[in-house]
Amino acid sequence: MNVAIDSERLRAEMEELASISEADPPVVTRILFTPADMKARAWMMERCKAAGLSVRQDAIGNTFARWDGSDPKAPVVGTGSHIDAIPNAGKYDGVVGVLGGLEAIRALQASGFHPRNPIELLILTAEEPTRFGIGCLGSRLLSGSLSPEAARKLRDKDGESVEDVRRKAGMQGDLEQVKLPGEYYKAFAELHIEQGPILEREQVPLGVVTKIAAPASARIFVEGAGGHAGGVLMPDRRDALCVAAELILAIENAARTSGSTDTVATVGMCDVFPGAVNSIPSSVRISVDIRDTNLARRDAALRAMESASREIAAGRRVQIQIEWLNADAPADCAPLVVDALSAACRKHGQKFIPMISRAYHDSLFSSRIAPVAMLFIPCRNGYSHRPDEYASIEDITRGSLVLAETLASLSE
Numbered sequence: 415m416n417v418a419i420d421s422e423r424l425r426a427e428m429e430e431l432a433s434i435s436e437a438d439p440p441v442v443t444r445i446l447f448t449p450a451d452m453k454a455r456a457w458m459m460e461r462c463k464a465a466g467l468s469v470r471q472d473a474i475g476n477t478f479a480r481w482d483g484s485d486p487k488a489p490v491v492g493t494g495s496h497i498d499a500i501p502n503a504g505k506y507d508g509v510v511g512v513l514g515g516l517e518a519i520r521a522l523q524a525s526g527f528h529p530r531n532p533i534e535l536l537i538l539t540a541e542e543p544t545r546f547g548i549g550c551l552g553s554r555l556l557s558g559s560l561s562p563e564a565a566r567k568l569r570d571k572d573g574e575s576v577e578d579v580r581r582k583a584g585m586q587g588d589l590e591q592v593k594l595p596g597e598y599y600k601a602f603a604e605l606h607i608e609q610g611p612i613l614e615r616e617q618v619p620l621g622v623v624t625k626i627a628a629p630a631s632a633r634i635f636v637e638g639a640g641g642h643a644g645g646v647l648m649p650d651r652r653d654a655l656c657v658a659a660e661l662i663l664a665i666e667n668a669a670r671t672s673g674s675t676d677t678v679a680t681v682g683m684c685d686v687f688p689g690a691v692n693s694i695p696s697s698v699r700i701s702v703d704i705r706d707t708n709l710a711r712r713d714a715a716l717r718a719m720e721s722a723s724r725e726i727a728a729g730r731r732v733q734i735q736i737e738w739l740n741a742d743a744p745a746d747c748a749p750l751v752v753d754a755l756s757a758a759c760r761k762h763g764q765k766f767i768p769m770i771s772r773a774y775h776d777s778l779f780s781s782r783i784a785p786v787a788m789l790f791i792p793c794r795n796g797y798s799h800r801p802d803e804y805a806s807i808e809d810i811t812r813g814s815l816v817l818a819e820t821l822a823s824l825s826e
């Protein structure tokens with residue numbers, strides 16, 4: 415079997431898909447069920463059909479493009495990723511796994527390979543949280559990590575519900591039908607840019623992901639007391655921003671002292687009310703994101719933050735309220751898929767290293783119903799989610815080739 419990736423076609427398709435955007439090049443913006451997203455979906459489906467794949471969409475718009483195997487009852491060997499993009503993004507995040515996955519399938523077809531298991535390309539809906547504030551909407555529903563009732567309660571900034579926008583976009587059926595049975599997949603491999611600097615720094619072309627870190631995120635509200643910046647003396651103050659400052663350092667400390675550098679904590683947002691130079695902050699809202707590859711250690715950091723917040727609140731006579739938005743469990747990748755990816759790298763003489771995915775991906779959720787692993791390729795400077803995100807066509811081609819080999823070995 416001689417598997418050859420058509421680099422030129424892949425490069426041209428990357429460019430063409432990038433041109434379907436709500437923003438001018440090189441910026442890519444494709445938000446769930448907007449005209450650009452709908453156009454990109456239609457374009458992808460055409461490409462899949464042209465490759466002889468049968469295409470179906472589920473009720474949330476997850477798109478499955480299937481190459482039938484010789485045993486129609488055999489579980490599916492899957493690959494894929496997402497094509498939605500946050501505002502002001504680049505052209506590689508997600509897309510490399512979708513177009514690289516399609517190219518891998520076409521390369522196997524051209525090589526004369528006949529799979530026993532069906533091989534499916536999966537394009538997942540809304541990996542990015544832009545529209546409904548929750549990432550991985552498609553894979554959460556697919557894996558039963560988000561209930562249809564909870565999904566129906568989600569609203570976008572204009573107050574439109576998931577139910578309204580998906581119906582308007584032409585998605586049929588009920589959300590209850592999205593969850594796949596546990597025996598649906600034999601294996602799933604997702605190709606993705608690293609979104610970090612390690613492969614480039616180590617000068618290794620491929621990373622086989624063995625663990626996917628998971629975030630817990632919360633909004634924290636601090637309610638103190640406002641007042642005139644001149645009139646209220648220091649002993650009488652209940653300054654909400656000073657409380658938030660103490661809490662932010664406690665959060666940093668919870669991650670620093672967890673016992674592992676895999677624990678990371680970030681406060682990325684801080685809203686101060688009323689926000690005037692001569693007014694004591696009366697209330698503050700901050701966001702927090704705490705991640706780890708180990709659930710027990712991550713949750714210990716959460717508890718450390720909660721207990722620090724109780725102490726600070728009592729000491730400074732303010733109210734601190736923590737609203738947890740999510741606390742997903744990290745995932746271990748499946749040895750079946752990790753081994754298949756590693757063997758495929760070796761077969762093609764490609765150097766690789768085992769890696770941890772510190773960003774989360776659809777695979778975090780797919781792993782709850784399927785044996786999953788990921789293959790990373792380098793991206794320049796580790797940049798992602800910005801217009802100058804870049805992966806070379808040589809690296810994308812290499813990743814697609816290893817992916818093709820992996821899909822073949824898992825489906826024969």
Ligand SMILES: [Zn+2]
Binds near residue numbers: 496507508606775
């Ligand atoms: Zn992605």
